[in-house]
Amino acid sequence: MLAGVRSSTLITSVTALEGDARFAVAGKDADGVSVELDAVLAAEGTGTRLTWRVRIGLPFRLRVFEGMARPQVRRAAMLDLEAFRIRLETVAECGA
Numbered sequence: 078m079l080a081g082v083r084s085s086t087l088i089t090s091v092t093a094l095e096g097d098a099r100f101a102v103a104g105k106d107a108d109g110v111s112v113e114l115d116a117v118l119a120a121e122g123t124g125t126r127l128t129w130r131v132r133i134g135l136p137f138r139l140r141v142f143e144g145m146a147r148p149q150v151r152r153a154a155m156l157d158l159e160a161f162r163i164r165l166e167t168v169a170e171c172g173a
Contacts, residue, residue, distance in 0.1 A: 109136035
């Protein structure tokens with residue numbers, strides 16, 4: 078069951094940029110939802126390891142829905158990550 082869909086535009090700023098090794102951004106939307114993303118790349122064997130962290134902060138008035146939204150957010154994130162993995166593997170195979 079789809080309880081609701083929410084999209085937003087974030088006003089962000091780069092909080093870290095370290096050459097080809099690290100990139101981080103933080104932002105907030107008009108409703109007070111904050112997002113932080115921190116990605117780190119490191120050589121590993123013949124490939125590259127991508128480690129990343131995402132933090133989503135909700136204002137109090139939206140936290141009451143957190144328990145209901147968590148499973149949907151987790152499922153959406155897992156589907157997005159799988160699509161991202163497939164895309165990266167496809168690019169790597171085409172470039173090899």
